[in-house]
Amino acid sequence: MLAWESGYKIGEKDMDAQHLVLFALLNQIDANLGADLAGECIADVVGALEAYIGYHFAHEEALMKSWDYPGLDRHIALHQRFSADLARLQIEVGTGQARSAALKLRTFVLEWLLGHIMESDADYARFIAKADKARGA
Ligand SMILES: [Fe+2]
Numbered sequence: 001m002l003a004w005e006s007g008y009k010i011g012e013k014d015m016d017a018q019h020l021v022l023f024a025l026l027n028q029i030d031a032n033l034g035a036d037l038a039g040e041c042i043a044d045v046v047g048a049l050e051a052y053i054g055y056h057f058a059h060e061e062a063l064m065k066s067w068d069y070p071g072l073d074r075h076i077a078l079h080q081r082f083s084a085d086l087a088r089l090q091i092e093v094g095t096g097q098a099r100s101a102a103l104k105l106r107t108f109v110l111e112w113l114l115g116h117i118m119e120s121d122a123d124y125a126r127f128i129a130k131a132d133k134a135r136g137a
Pocket residue numbers: 060075079116120121
């Protein structure tokens with residue numbers, strides 16, 4: 001069970017909330033992997049995670065764009081590379097050993113997400129906070 005921690009927050013309320021939902025979906029993968037009878041539903045949970053990641057990336061990219069964040073293109077490229085890797089892992093869940101593939105996918109998503117949130121997402125959040133302050137001054 002993954003716990004959501006205050007250290008994961010970047011200070012952008014909506015994005016923090018979406019990141020928390022991503023954690024909750026990763027926990028749902030854990031719950032299904034741990035339940036003997038739920039193996040057949042793993043692909044459903046992985047599908048929901050993949051769909052929500054797409055939703056989150058679209059929102060995040062629109063937010064960065066609306067603030068003219070200078071690192072937008074680089075950030076979008078990171079999202080795209082990750083999405084391509086995720087799609088490959090998702091195919092494995094649907095075609096091969098669902099449980100071991102889901103575990104691999106879960107570990108990959110968790111590690112990428114933590115690093116990405118703490119570095120890349122935190123960077124645009126700092127930029128927006130600064131720009132917002134300058135705008136208000
Ligand atoms: Fe991001």
